[in-house]
Amino acid sequence: MAQQRVCLREPIADIVQAAALLDHAVTAHLLGRTDEAEHLISQADMPKVWEWTESILGKNSPHAIPDGSCREPSLPLALRTPARMPSMQEKSWLHARDGYHCRFCGIPVIRSEIREKIRRVYPGAVRWGKRNAERHAAFFALWVQYDHLLPHAKGGGNELSNLVVTCAACNYGRGGYTLEKMGLCNPLDRPPIQSPWDGLERFDRATRRLG
Numbered sequence: 246m247a248q249q250r251v252c253l254r255e256p257i258a259d260i261v262q263a264a265a266l267l268d269h270a271v272t273a274h275l276l277g278r279t280d281e282a283e284h285l286i287s288q289a290d291m292p293k294v295w296e297w298t299e300s301i302l303g304k305n306s307p308h309a310i311p312d313g314s315c316r317e318p319s320l321p322l323a324l325r326t327p328a329r330m331p332s333m334q335e336k337s338w339l340h341a342r343d344g345y346h347c348r349f350c351g352i353p354v355i356r357s358e359i360r361e362k363i364r365r366v367y368p369g370a371v372r373w374g375k376r377n378a379e380r381h382a383a384f385f386a387l388w389v390q391y392d393h394l395l396p397h398a399k400g401g402g403n404e405l406s407n408l409v410v411t412c413a414a415c416n417y418g419r420g421g422y423t424l425e426k427m428g429l430c431n432p433l434d435r436p437p438i439q440s441p442w443d444g445l446e447r448f449d450r451a452t453r454r455l456g
């Protein structure tokens with residue numbers, strides 16, 4: 246059996262720096278220093294961070310190669326649990342359990358709803374086009390996903406014990422393969438990361454208070 250790994254590719258230090266810049270940007274925003282916030286958000290849009298994400302979820306990724314050459318059997322469509330995104334309540338339960346870090350690679354994550362609220366205030370700094378290349382590097386790398394540990398096509402269901410909080414690269418890089426096929430350990434076998442990173446959720450709470 247192939248050696249097991251915790252994630253498809255180790256995170257790079259620039260991701261932590263970019264997350265810190267976004268964290269400072271939200272702090273500046275909450276203090277009314279909007280020019281500083283905009284500048285910090287733009288600084289976090291680092292090409293190296295974009296390259297890291299793309300190296301995992303992009304086409305022909307050298308990091309997302311399944312173990313062995315044989316194809317994994319999939320369940321017939323009629324036998325699969327229909328794919329469903331978790332509800333808002335289920336998402337909040339998942340964040341209460343997993344925090345705001347990817348359960349595989351450990352990088353900080355941000356909900357798309359929060360990204361959109363920040364983008365509405367800073368549309369020039371938070372690039373978010375249809376193509377990956379047109380997206381702000383840090384918001385793209387830190388884009389939270391709710392990943393099915395056992396994919397639907399392999400018989401996985403929507404129960405919370407089959408879902409984990411992940412980053413975009415770890416979710417899309419693995420695609421529809423099982424953990425075993427990708428040589429990945431089950432992330433629920435190790436404790437979630439505890440940290441002060443709040444997923445920039447305080448931006449939303451401040452907006453609601455003001456609104």
Ligand SMILES: [Zn+2]
Nearest residue numbers: 347350412415
């Ligand atoms: Zn990850």
